[in-house]
Amino acid sequence: MKFLRKTFDNAHAALNKSEKTKKYFPLVDAIDTLIFTPNHTTQGGSHVRDAIDLKRTMMLVIIALIPALLFGMYNIGLQHFYAQGIEPAFFDAFLHGALRILPIIVVSYGAGLGVEFIFAIKNGHTVHEGFLVSGMLIPLIMPIDTPLWMVAVGTVFAVVIGKEVFGGTGMNIMNIALTARAFLFFAYPTQLSGNKVWISGFKEMQDNGQVVDAVSGATPLGDLAAVGIAQEKAASLMELASSAVAEKAAVMTEKASALYAEADLLLAKVPTLEQSLLGFYTGSVGESSTIAILIGLALLLQTGIASWKVVVSFFAGGLVMALTFNAVGGNGYLELPALNQLFLGGFMFGMAFMITDPVTAAQTSTGKYIYGFLGGFLAILIRVVNPAYPEGVMLAILIANVFAPLIDHMVVSANIKRRLKRVKTA
Amino acid sequence: MSEVAKREPLFSKKNKKLITDPLNDTNPVTIQVLGICSALAVTVQMSNAIVMSISVMAVLILGNVIVSLLRNLIPGKIRIIVQLVIVAALVIIVDQVLKAYVYDVSKQLSVFVGLIITNCIIMGRLEAFALGNKPWASALDGLGNGIGYGVVLVIVAFFKELLGSGKLMGFDIIPESFYEFGYMNNGLMLLPPSSLVIVAIYIWIQKSRNPKLIEN
Numbered sequence: 001m002k003f004l005r006k007t008f009d010n011a012h013a014a015l016n017k018s019e020k021t022k023k024y025f026p027l028v029d030a031i032d033t034l035i036f037t038p039n040h041t042t043q044g045g046s047h048v049r050d051a052i053d054l055k056r057t058m059m060l061v062i063i064a065l066i067p068a069l070l071f072g073m074y075n076i077g078l079q080h081f082y083a084q085g086i087e088p089a090f091f092d093a094f095l096h097g098a099l100r101i102l103p104i105i106v107v108s109y110g111a112g113l114g115v116e117f118i119f120a121i122k123n124g125h126t127v128h129e130g131f132l133v134s135g136m137l138i139p140l141i142m143p144i145d146t147p148l149w150m151v152a153v154g155t156v157f158a159v160v161i162g163k164e165v166f167g168g169t170g171m172n173i174m175n176i177a178l179t180a181r182a183f184l185f186f187a188y189p190t191q192l193s194g195n196k197v198w199i200s201g202f203k204e205m206q207d208n209g210q211v212v213d214a215v216s217g218a219t220p221l222g223d224l225a226a227v228g229i230a231q232e233k234a235a236s237l238m239e240l241a242s243s244a245v246a247e248k249a250a251v252m253t254e255k256a257s258a259l260y261a262e263a264d265l266l267l268a269k270v271p272t273l274e275q276s277l278l279g280f281y282t283g284s285v286g287e288s289s290t291i292a293i294l295i296g297l298a299l300l301l302q303t304g305i306a307s308w309k310v311v312v313s314f315f316a317g318g319l320v321m322a323l324t325f326n327a328v329g330g331n332g333y334l335e336l337p338a339l340n341q342l343f344l345g346g347f348m349f350g351m352a353f354m355i356t357d358p359v360t361a362a363q364t365s366t367g368k369y370i371y372g373f374l375g376g377f378l379a380i381l382i383r384v385v386n387p388a389y390p391e392g393v394m395l396a397i398l399i400a401n402v403f404a405p406l407i408d409h410m411v412v413s414a415n416i417k418r419r420l421k422r423v424k425t426a
Numbered sequence: 427m428s429e430v431a432k433r434e435p436l437f438s439k440k441n442k443k444l445i446t447d448p449l450n451d452t453n454p455v456t457i458q459v460l461g462i463c464s465a466l467a468v469t470v471q472m473s474n475a476i477v478m479s480i481s482v483m484a485v486l487i488l489g490n491v492i493v494s495l496l497r498n499l500i501p502g503k504i505r506i507i508v509q510l511v512i513v514a515a516l517v518i519i520v521d522q523v524l525k526a527y528v529y530d531v532s533k534q535l536s537v538f539v540g541l542i543i544t545n546c547i548i549m550g551r552l553e554a555f556a557l558g559n560k561p562w563a564s565a566l567d568g569l570g571n572g573i574g575y576g577v578v579l580v581i582v583a584f585f586k587e588l589l590g591s592g593k594l595m596g597f598d599i600i601p602e603s604f605y606e607f608g609y610m611n612n613g614l615m616l617l618p619p620s621s622l623v624i625v626a627i628y629i630w631i632q633k634s635r636n637p638k639l640i641e642n
Contacts, residue, residue, distance in 0.1 A: 149608070149609075161623060161626075161627075165630065183614065186613060186614040186617065187614035187615070188610050188612070188613060190610075191610070
């Protein structure tokens with residue numbers, strides 16, 4: 001410890017020697033305060049006294065992300081070997097996953113912190129801590145086969161356009177990690193969605209003929225979207241058949257039943273409730289295991305970093321929408337049991353780590369309920385109704401982010417109105 | 427206004443400013459934020475952006491001159507509708523010329539040529555300048571604002587076409603070897619929202635170079 005302290009002190013002294021190097025102070029300061037609690041105290045009136053500062057908060061979120069990350073490493077390796085029909089040893093799977101995920105983490109942090117340093121030096125302030133969490137979230141919400149340069153491009157875009165233009169950490173309107181993902185999703189749709197990116201090295205394995213037939217590479221949500229499409233097509237064929245001449249009707253019914261069979265096959269592959277709790281299925285790196293995510297969420301709720309109001313209302317919003325779909329019915333996707341629906345894909349991950357981001361969430365107490373509900377509601381709506389966006393959670397949370405200030409404004413002005421009334425009648 | 431005794435030279439300092447100001451300090455797109463819709467819609471290819479800019483410029487100059495010539499005859503109460511008739515007539519002429527000479531581009535620009543009528547830049551300049559100034563100054567003002575609009579459009583289109591489809595003016599620019607290394611065209615750049623981002627970066631750079639443009 002003493003050695004470390006001395007190193008930093010020496011570095012500060014060396015920088016302070018000349019005017020030219022003084023502007024690189026944020027570089028050293030950032031690493032220094034990451035390890036040591038800063039020694040300086042607030043000058044002038046301080047309003048909030050708290051043992052925890054922004055950097056410590058960020059570290060807690062990262063600790064909360066670790067279960068999802070570790071599970072992601074194991075699961076990525078597992079899916080890689082399963083696709084080849086191999087039952088891997090625990091360590092083999094974990095090692096494969098870790099080796100695939102680590103470069104993404106390094107690139108994400110490298111690109112994001114690089115931009116942060118440039119802005120810090122240019123604007124003459126210390127490096128903001130905001131990217132510590134974003135840098136870990138970005139790898140966790142990417143498909144494992146995303147090329148590294150895309151991760152870098154997405155990260156730089158998100159940090160510059162999503163955050164720095166609004167004034168840096170704490171000023172951003174939209175979640176940085178989701179901005180990065182949404183940018184990449186629309187910029188390079190073939191690399192961020194579809195059937196070939198969710199299992200590590202899937203394309204090469206497919207070219208070499210190593211993939212076993214049962215594995216399609218699709219995520220459960222991708223399968224479900226296909227189920228919905230197939231069943232609707234089959235239903236419309238059956239309808240046509242009822243009014244067609246006998247020979248044509250026979251052909252149509254045959255086609256329809258083939259589609260139904262195909263849908264049933266896909267439905268059988270969708271994880272059960274238990275499986276989706278455990279999370280051994282394909283998806284973005286950190287999103288699949290509900291249990292690992294809930295461990296992290298418990299830590300965030302316990303420390304008060306995540307607001308339970310947002311979490312509960314987000315879950316309720318998703319549940320209401322899913323139950324509505326269940327009641328309406330029509331195809332296999334709509335009729336998927338509500339809890340199953342919520343435990344699949346990025347919904348739980350979004351609930352634990354994205355919607356709870358205090359910067360982009362609504363600030364008022366009532367606003368938090370509305371904000372969370374809106375996010376959860378839209379997440380399931382987009383996911384189910386538009387098969388092109390199986391990751392509706394991402395878009396829904398971004399929309400909720402955009403609406404958060406408006407929600408706050410409405411809540412505050414409603415409150416003022418209510419209390420003004422009281423004054424006037426008295 | 428009394429007639430000035432000495433004739434003002436054609437390109438006096440004041441007249442030159444009419445052309446140069448819209449390029450930077452009073453740029454219709456980036457500073458006044460007018461005509462954004464067409465900047466979003468027709469910038470996927472550079473050739474489209476260039477044709478569009480020339481069309482707007484033509485309408486702007488001619489419209490400015492005509493309105494300026496008629497400025498003392500137009501009754502104030504119905505001036506908007508008179509201006510609209512003039513602009514609409516000009517737009518129809520431009521549309522017909524485009525259809526006759528550059529049919530492909532005209533087809534791609536589709537409704538946006540017709541929508542020049544509603545382009546805020548044109549009504550804005552007619553209202554703010556042509557109604558109160560002489561024809562020659564109005565023509566210069568139209569030219570300046572037309573160029574100011576065109577420059578932004580072409581810059582946006584340059585980035586959108588280069589990053590979105592790897593081409594410029596329809597020619598492949600990004601070498602094949604890039605794609606073999608895994609480079610991909612950015613699909614977002616082909617969608618209208620990306621123009622907002624590029625225009626925003628343009629404004630950012632412009633205002634950071636010229637802090638007096640920053641409003642509170």
